[in-house]
Amino acid sequence: MKIRLGVVGTGSFSSDFIRLFKLHPDVEKVALADLDAAKLAASAEKHGITETYRSLDDMLQDGKDLNAIAIFTQRHLHGPMVLKALDAGKHVYSAVPIACTIEEIEAIINKVKETGLTYMMGETCYYYPSAIYCREQYQKGAFGKFVYGEAQYYHDISEMYKDFQRSGGAEWRRPAGIPPMFYPTHSISMLFSAIGEHATQVSCMGLRDDFHDDDIYGEGKNYWDNPFSNQTALFRMSGGGVARINEFRRVGINKPSSYITCLYGDLGAYECSITQHTFQRGAAAVERGLEEKPYVEYLDEVVNCEDYIADKKAGSIDWAHDPISVRYIRGFAPVHDKSRLPAVYRNNLSTNHFASHPFLVDDFVRAVVDGKLPPNNAWDAARYMIPGLVAHESSLQGGKLLDIPDFGDAPDTFEKLTYIKKDYYEQE
DSSP, X not given: OOEEEEEEOOSHHHHHHHHHHHHOTTEEEEEEEOSOHHHHHHHHHHHTOOOEESSHHHHHHHOTTOOEEEEOSXXXXXXXXXXXXXXXXXXXXXXXXXXXXXXXXXXXXXXXXXXXXXXXXXXGGGGSHHHHHHHHHHHTTSSOSEEEEEEEEEOOGGGGHXXXXXXXXXXXXXXXXXXXXXXXXXXXXXXXXXXXXXXXEEEEEEEEOOSOOSSOSSTTTSTTOOOEEEEEEEEEETTSOEEEEEEESXXXXXXXXXXXXXXXXXXXXXXXXXXXXXXXXXXXXXXXXXXXXXXXXXOHHHHSOHHHHHHHHHTOOOTTTOTTOGGGGSSOOTTSOGGGSOHHHHSSOOOHHHHHHHHHHHHHHHHHHHTOBOTTOHHHHXXXXXHHHHHHHHHHTTSOOEEOOOOXXXXXXXXXXXXXXXXXXXXX
């Protein structure tokens, strides 16, 4: 089976994915759709694509041979578009989030369950080095039982002005004021996927943004009447532990914007501060005969990206002015298993977001081709998004403790995608 893909939304973010989809050995065609004729034409010319449409509706109506749709539109539009594409019998990949209401998310889950079609949310941070490392070590039992963890997505809104202006036009402030906890999947997915648990309750506090004059946050200023630029949530996890998630849009930090700060089990612990990563085993592991003595393992050359490691060894980093350059989140890290990717992706395609894009594209394509459940499927995506939606409601109620609905695991009838053999793509 080969994938014939329609990409909806041709803004700057989708460009790298269009490139990667075109390069994938199991994708035989890529078509484009956008409401903005100028952006559509420019993207088609850049990527050498001749099949274009002026909307998702046109693509679904006239692109009869397309069997998959990838959605890269404004975040609050994803839910209805995902449902429309699934209703048309297409496999669907969407940028984060899956949707912005619990009702839309439930409808997507039901549609996937009913049809057996593939849905995958394009969560970059699931493939971040810190998430991969913690997930692998937790599954090995190195942490023991999860007791507490912290993760965050720090992205100052002033850095995103131009992005929202490009996608939102004259009314760009209306979508820009989306509640931070309506975009929580970067931070939540890293921590929750590492421990394999979901949230059951939340108490969340919000910072009312009355100290800036850009008219983005506040009642009547955005689609949600959202007054909060920053939100901090405490989640009770299904295993009994507690997780803290920060979603900040007014914060004086640049990079790294997304990472696990700490993950503590009763036997081991991971901690990170910018580029310093450690794993520790303490007295409890010694008492149980698992270690001879407590230790700290430094993970700089496991979790940081390869460019950073090389520059650090060469002494070429300006620590005073540029301790974590944007270039240091644009490549693979040693913890990434590049061998599971198509050969064309491995060496010359270091992309943004810690080179997560090739893994995202490959997992979606393989899930569709093999008929298996991908990472960040509809059930996973629900558990990464719904806690944020409920957290925002808690903020509006002054931090009230609220229960979080859960749609469970994917049914056993869906076989999960597993990592392929290292020689799977060797002939490419």
